[in-house]
Amino acid sequence: MAGVLKAPAAEAVAAGPPRRRTGPARLVLVRVAASAAVLWGAVTATFCLLQVMPGGTADVLLARSAVTPEVRDRIIAEYRLDDPLAAQYLAYLGRIARGEFGDSYVLRRPVWDAIGSQLPHTLLLVLATLLVTLVASVLLAVVSAHRRRWVRSSFSAAESLVVALPPFWLGLLLLTVFSFNLHWFPAIGSSSLSGLVLPTAALAAGPVAVMTGVLRDGLLRALEEPFVVTARSRGIGELALRLRHVLRHALLPATTLLGWIAGSLIGGAVIIEIVFSRQGIGRMVLFAVENKDMPVVIAIVLLTAAVFVLVNIAVDILVWMIDPRTREAGS
Amino acid sequence: MSPVVPENAAGGGETDMSPASGDTEELLSVRDLVVGFATGREYVDAVRGVSFQIGRGQVVAIVGESGSGKSVTARSLVGLAGDGAGVRAEELAFDGLDLRQVRGRRWRALRGRRIGFVLQDALGSLDPLRRVGAEVAEPLREHRIVPAGETGAEVVRLLGSAGVPLPESRARQYSHEMSGGLRQRALIASALAARPDLLIADEPTTALDATVQRQVLRLLRDRADNGTAILLISHDLGVVAEIADHVYVMKDGRFVENGPARMVLRTPSHPYTRILVAAALGQGRGPARGGDAAPAGPDPDPGRVVLRADGLVKRYRLPGRGAFTAVDEVSVEVRAGETLGIVGESGSGKTTVGRLLLGLVAPDAGRVEVNGRLWNELRGPERRTARRRVQMIYQHPLASFDPRYTARQLLEEPLRAERVPGAERARRVAELLEHVGLGDEVLRRRARELSGGQRQRLAIARALAPRPDVIICDEPVSALDASIQAQVLDVLADVQERLGVAYVFISHDLGVIRRISHEVVVMKDGRVVESGDIRKVFEAPEHQYTKALLDAVPRLHGAGPAGAQAILNPR
Incomplete structure (x- = not known):
């Protein structure tokens, strides 16, 4: 996480005036600066959020957890809460840039730790969903781009129909049919791979439907x-x-x-999880x-x-790779 | 355009090159080919019974205007006439194989391998997302012509032999990085990759300039001399005359004339062939109008000024400092039922004048009056009403049509804007079609499904829909085949005769201007250098620039065969 947040700022400075006019490197640098x-x-938005929350910033951060006065003093020192707002803001930016997200006093552990323990599960679900979306929509589109x-x-x-289904309802439906009735897949848990099947299906259904439609239109137009x-x-077959x-x-x-879908899956994962x-x-x-x-x-x-930022960079690189005609437009 | 020298047409020699005679083995034999398309509920025959043969080493050409059925004929030979096409024939034989029986996988074995197909490079006959080398390699891989390891070397060899310089680096480029001539050669290299016995080339040189065109034709002739049979499709008799042995002239789905190329050129017997011959010779121009010719049309007050511009000035800011004067003190007057030609080279400001007259661009100085009202005084609904009085026709009508609209919707749109009721609308649409000589079968089609000439007729019909006083035509025939140019100009003249609409006709082509205009304005660097009656200006030009312009056009002065002029001036 620290790397993710630090890298853009650092590279944007290092980039300076671009030396190369074309190529993916320049594209990435331009994108990174924008990112x-x-x-x-x-970051600024979250800082403002802290300011407008009712109560003092230290109380907000503590979230009414019972702590010793020493801990409270440490928070005030770390966030420089006794300094003027501008200094607080700079200190806040510095902390985030260094990847210091502090501790969660509710969970009673460092924020990074808490996220680090949970992130792999969500990433696995999101990546599986993206993969299923891509493969299924390409297959369905090729099959359905029929004359x-x-x-x-x-x-x-x-x-x-599928787009209209709420994911949570679809999730419950899948659970009822495939877990409770057929006992094909486990109903809960995130440890086994078979436990990934139903959540992925529930999360991917909407994106697959939307992507298939877009891909099919594109296929029919290109045909x-x-x-x-x-x-x-030249004698090549229809599939080729x-x-x-x-x-x-x-x-x-x-x-x-797909870039937009990838970004929004984090939000979608909340309900499915x-x-x-x-x-x-x-x-x-x-x-x-x-x-x-x-x-x-x-x-x-x-x-x-x-x-979101990373996914957008990835999308730009993908488009750059797919369409040679966009390669000059960037320069 | 390449000049036609009938002596060279048959490739030299006095022998009879007719495919029916001699010892040439017939590679392709077509008898009574009929191709129909189902459009909606109707069934339209695009090809109505054509017969021809091609022997090995022969170049056979089918010549006709857009929409004559020549491309459909060519595509039927490789089973690519399109969805919904019904192909019937008494005989359709390729090297002893009955093509009527060929289906699916067996077509694929023929395509590319035995019959190569070159399409006109209409910006996209090569996949824009793939390297040119991969495109040329596709038939090699598909038909396993060379071992996989040698594909790269073979692609380079093919590109080289198609006349592509630096083939190694060109193979790594994408089609958008190459010029039109190079793309066309790459297409030919790709079609020849699997060494087919028959090469079909559909308008292989249309987008190319004269020198490149000649190189491509020479390449095709060279292939024929090495034993490949070639079927050449073109709208331009001049092009095919250079290399064809035998020529078929196609019109409305039928062959109207055929024979050895030199004979067809020298002694065309069908009137339509004569038009094509004349077009190839650059003589497709009628007499000039102007002089005593009275303004045309039923206008109650002929000679009424419908559009007047006074001292128009338009400047554009240049990037950085300074400005560029596109139009400088231009004054014109357009009378009902008359055509004002504006002629000049590209960059002379003639299109900007058109936009100023339309009220699309506000002048920096001067004024434009439509029926006595000033453009810049009109606001809101009044301005919209005035807009209907002045209509526009563009060089590329396709770009000005909504691709999702059918011809009927395109024509109804301006009528709806005027709140013409439904029944009345249908009558008006039929009337518009009749004015421009289109049948009502076009109403269901979208602009893409129409030929170039039909599209421009549709553009004229749409411009006429709000019953305008003036139509501004910006290079309306520059993108059309010569023979279709003549037809569209006839439509414009005919419409003027009937409806009394005035034209402002913008063109760089003096021949076209001379034919359609009553009055002419010659523009150079944003200024009017000469103006007046068309005959006076063209026959006795006063300004140096006008003289230079007229001298640069050999076809207006150069004498073609005596017959051509006589044939073309029947009216």
Whole structure:
């Protein structure tokens, strides 16, 4: 986490005037500079949040936990709460930049520790969901980009239905059918791989439906391009045509969408983790909000912002890789 | 455009090159090919019974205007006529194989391997996301022509033999990094990669300038001399005459004439062929208007000034300091039923004048009057009403049409804006189609599904929909084939005759200007250097620049075959 937050600022300074005009390196540097600004905004927002919360900042951070006066004095010293607001703000920025998120007095352990123990569970769920989304939507889109109208219509009807389902309800439905009735998968827990199946399915359903629609539209549009006739005139098969030529064109708009989905999955994980009683950031954030555990809330807000920023950089690099025509536009 | 020299047309020699004679073995034999498309509930035949043969080492050309069915004919030969196409024929044989029986996987074995296909590089016949080398390599891999390890070397060799300089580095480029000529050669290299027996080239040189065009044609002729049969599709008789042995002239899905290239060129028997010959010779221009010709149309007050501009000045700020005067003290007058031509080279300010007249751009000085009202005095609803009085036609109508709209929706949109009721709308749409000579079968189609000439007719119809006084035409025929140019100009003249609409006709092409205009304004560097009656200006130019412009156009002075002029001036 510290690395994530520190790297942008450091590199933005180091970048200076760009030496190379093209290439992914320059793209990343430009992006990183912009990302640093986003993260700074997020940090500032959390600082303001601390200021507007009722009660003194020390009390807010303590979240009404019973502590000794020495601990209280240490917080005041660390956050320089007796200094003017500007100094407090600079001290706050410095702490975050150094990756010091302090302690959670509710959990009675360092914030980093708490997040570190929960983050892998959520990351696993999010990554599994992303993978399923990508694979399933590409498969479904290739299959459904059919020239018969009724095939396309039935797929898009099914997609609308799935998008309309609330994830928690879908989660409960999956639990009832596959856990309680069929006993195929465990109902709770995050330790085993089979316990990952149902939560991933519940979380991925919506994104898969949306992505399939976007990909199919892209495929159908690309299939009308003149190069498709050229490719067919070379004797290649319909599947090769879709995989080798057309899919890449369809992936361009879908990549941007996937970036947005990836960022929003952290939020989506909250509900799924509760429904399936999984460990993870989602449960943690719920607990922290309930107990007004501000150090944890702040850390998670910043973590989410950092994830969004990283995902956006990844999307830009992906688009850069997929479409050679964008490579000059950046210079 | 390459000049046509009939003596060279048949590739030299006095032997009869007709495919029906001689000892050439027929590689492809087509008899009574009919291709139809189901559009909505109707079924339209695009190709209506054509027959031809191609022997090994022969170049056979099919020539016709856009929409004549020539591309559909070519695509039917590789089973790519499109979804919903019905292909029927008495005989459709390729090297002893009945193509009518070929389905699915067997087509794939033929395509690329036995029959190569080159499309016109309409910006995208090569996959823009893949390297050119990968595109050329595709047929090699698909048909396993060379061992996998040698694919790279073979691609370089193919590109080199297609006349691509520095083939090693070009193979690593993307198509958008190459010029049109290089892309076209890469396409040919890709089509020839698997050494097909028959190469079909659909408009392989249309986007290319004259010198590159010649190189590409030479490349094709060279392949034919090495034994490849070539079917060349083109709208330009001049292009095919350079290399074709036998020419088929196609119109409305049928062959109207065929024969050895030199014979078709020298003694065209069908009127349509004569138009093509004349177009290839650059003589496709009618007589100038102007002179005593009275303003056309039923206007009650002929000669009424409908659009007047006085002392127009438009400056643009340049990046950095300074300004650029695009239009400098330009005054024009357009009368009902008349055409004012604005001619000049690119950058002379003629398009800016058009935009000022339309009221899209506000002048820095001067004024534009529409029917006696000043553009800049009009506000809100009044301005919108005035907008209907002045319409616009662009060079590329496709870009000005909503791609999702059908022709009917495109034509109804301006009528809806005027709140024309439903029944009345249908009548007005039919009337508009009739004015521009389109059938109502186009109403269901979208702009993309229309030919270039049809699109421009549709653009004219849409411009006419609000019953304007003036239509500003900015290079409306510059993107069209020569023979279709003539048709669209005829439509414009005809509409003017009937409706009395005035045109401001902007073009760099003096031949087109001469044909359509009554009055002309010659522009250079934002200024009007000469203006007046079209005949007077063209026959006795006073300004140096006008003289230079006229001298730079050989076809207006250069004499073609005596017959061509006579053929083309029947009216």
